[in-house]
Structures are given as C-alpha cells and as structure tokens.
Amino acid sequence: MKKITVNCPTCQKPVxxxxxxxxxxxxSERCQMIDLGAWAEESxxxxxxxxxxxxEHIMDELDEQSGSEDGKQQSNGYRWQ
Known part of the structure; x- marks a missing residue:
C-alpha cells in the first residue's frame, strides 16, 4: 500500500x-481539538x-422586528407583492 502524506489542517505539519x-x-490530539473548538465556536x-x-421566514422575522402592522410593509416604504 502506498503511503500518503497530507498536511495537518491546523498546523500544516506533514502527517x-x-x-x-x-x-x-x-x-496530534491538540490539533484535532483546536479544529473541533473552531467548529463549536462556529468559526x-x-x-x-x-x-x-x-x-420568507427571514422577511417575517424582519417585519416583526420593525413593527410592521400588516406584515408586508418594508421599512423603506415599499410593499412586498
């Protein structure tokens, strides 16, 4: 079997x-944990x-935050069709 060498995704050391x-x-475990931490912190x-x-969900949330009465009025005065 041919040996494959890759660079560690964290420190770039050949592995x-x-x-x-x-x-x-x-x-190493250290580099693995650094990577896991980056995923956990949503990096x-x-x-x-x-x-x-x-x-549509995002628009509904923005309407709720802006206090739009009919749910279709944008803060810039335009209406969604």
Missing amino acids: DYVPENEYRPFC YKIPVTPTAEDL
Missing part, C-alpha cells in the same frame, strides 16, 4: 495518512443557498 494515526488527518461555516421558504 502520514495511515490507520495507525488515530488523529488523522491531524498530526467555520458551510455556504448554503437560501430557499424561498428561508427567505
């Missing part, structure tokens, strides 16, 4: 990507294209 490395693709984000339903 052998083999089953014996329990922290792969990381070089990483996966881009998503919002759906029409998502946009």
Whole structure:
C-alpha cells in the first residue's frame, strides 16, 4: 500500500495518512481539538443557498422586528407583492 502524506489542517505539519494515526488527518490530539473548538465556536461555516421558504421566514422575522402592522410593509416604504 502506498503511503500518503497530507498536511495537518491546523498546523500544516506533514502527517502520514495511515490507520495507525488515530488523529488523522491531524498530526496530534491538540490539533484535532483546536479544529473541533473552531467548529463549536462556529468559526467555520458551510455556504448554503437560501430557499424561498428561508427567505420568507427571514422577511417575517424582519417585519416583526420593525413593527410592521400588516406584515408586508418594508421599512423603506415599499410593499412586498
């Protein structure tokens, strides 16, 4: 089996990507925990294209925050059709 070497995503140190490395693709538990912490703190984000339903939900929340009476009036005076 050919040995594959990758760079640790955290510190960029070369790491052998083999089953014996329990922290792969990381070089150590420390680097693995740093990465986990970044995910937990939402430092990483996966881009998503919002759906029409998502946009409608956002518009409803903005209307509630702005105090719009009919739920369709924008703060700039335009009305949603």
